[in-house]
Amino acid sequence: MLVYPSSIDLSSRTLRFLTGQLTARRQEIGTRWRRLPAARQALLALAHLRCGDTYAQLAAGFDIGIATVYRYIREAVEALAALAPSLAEAMKTIRTKAFVILDGTLLPIDRIAADTPYYSGKHKRHGMNVQVLTDPFGRLLWASPALPGSTHDLTAARQHGIIEALADAGLKCWADKAYQGAGGPVRVPFRGRRLKRWKRRHNTTHAKIRCLGERAMATIKGWRLLRKLRCSTNRITDVVKAVLVLQHASA
Numbered sequence: 001m002l003v004y005p006s007s008i009d010l011s012s013r014t015l016r017f018l019t020g021q022l023t024a025r026r027q028e029i030g031t032r033w034r035r036l037p038a039a040r041q042a043l044l045a046l047a048h049l050r051c052g053d054t055y056a057q058l059a060a061g062f063d064i065g066i067a068t069v070y071r072y073i074r075e076a077v078e079a080l081a082a083l084a085p086s087l088a089e090a091m092k093t094i095r096t097k098a099f100v101i102l103d104g105t106l107l108p109i110d111r112i113a114a115d116t117p118y119y120s121g122k123h124k125r126h127g128m129n130v131q132v133l134t135d136p137f138g139r140l141l142w143a144s145p146a147l148p149g150s151t152h153d154l155t156a157a158r159q160h161g162i163i164e165a166l167a168d169a170g171l172k173c174w175a176d177k178a179y180q181g182a183g184g185p186v187r188v189p190f191r192g193r194r195l196k197r198w199k200r201r202h203n204t205t206h207a208k209i210r211c212l213g214e215r216a217m218a219t220i221k222g223w224r225l226l227r228k229l230r231c232s233t234n235r236i237t238d239v240v241k242a243v244l245v246l247q248h249a250s251a
Contacts, residue, residue: 006061008043008050010250017249018042021079035064036072044069045076049243052224077235077242084241090142091165094133099172100141101134101213102162102179102186104153105220107146107236109229118233120149128229128236129156130220138215139251143244145237153178174210219247 022038036044044062047053055073059066094100106120106127118126128146131153135141144160157163157179166173167184175186182188189203221227223243229236 006047006051006053008046010046010050010246014246014250015039015042015046018045018076018080018246021083022076025075025079035068036062041072041076045073046246048073049077049223049225049239049246052227074235077238080242080245081238083245085142087142087144087161087165090133091169094135094141094166094171095169097135097141097171099136099174100166101136101138101210101216102131102157102166102173102175103134103210103213103217104129104131104156104178105217106130106149107226107229107240109149109233109236117148117150123149125149128233129153130240131156131160131162132213132216132220133162134213134216136209136212138212140216140219140244140247143220143240146233146240148233154180154182157182174206174213176210 019039019042022041026034026038034041040062044058047058047061048055053061055066055069058069058073062069064072106123106125107130108125108127109118110126118128120127120129127149129149129151130146131144132140133142144156144162147156147159151159163182163184163186166186171185173186175182175188177189177191179186179188180191187206189206190199195203220243225239226243229239231239
């Protein structure tokens with residue numbers, strides 16, 4: 001197999017952060033020897049998450065077996081996911097913001113037509129639904145556990161307790177039409193084609209505020225692994241949490 005050099009568009013601070021977490025984990029479990037030092041394992045995990053490199057590509061590039069690549073990546077993802085804040089913990093930071101933006105995204109997965117729960121009628125593809133909260137500047141604050149793609153955004157927000165948490169904090173929230181009927185602190189645009197002028201002006205202003213949340217979606221999709229997930233759906237939540245932690249570490 002041919003091996004070629006590659007690059008990862010992340011800062012060295014991100015690498016040092018993950019290296020520190022893996023070093024602490026090795027000390028905790030009493031690891032004596034590994035094929036790769038912690039820094040190389042961290043680089044391998046970042047190449048997978050950021051660039052979407054496959055296990056076979058990483059095995060060739062790092063001169064280790066595919067099974068070892070799988071174990072190293074899983075260990076790194078689990079170590080990072082354990083650091084991800086819950087919604088209650090994230091609300092401590094969210095309460096300091098003037099308002100937040102709520103949006104949902106579909107992470108594509110490789111599933112067949114028979115896997116109905118994962119098929120999104122809106123996007124016409126299989127995937128996992130993830131809810132995201134961002135600050136007024138579009139910076140990623142929190143990402144929810146992944147639900148099957150057929151789950152409606154409003155249903156997902158209620159299931160995760162997002163609306164109740166925002167209401168308890170007395171915080172305003174901007175969202176799109178998918179959250180019609182959420183009530184409480186969630187502000188949504190008016191629906192319909194023949195709207196009165198003041199309603200159209202409201203929708204225009206609302207869109208200017210809410211569109212900043214798309215920056216967070218672009219940030220998430222910047223991790224190329226999330227553009228097409230081929231792992232078990234049971235592991236996707238941990239992958240999303242790992243990406244959230246790394247994104248905060250690199251900010």
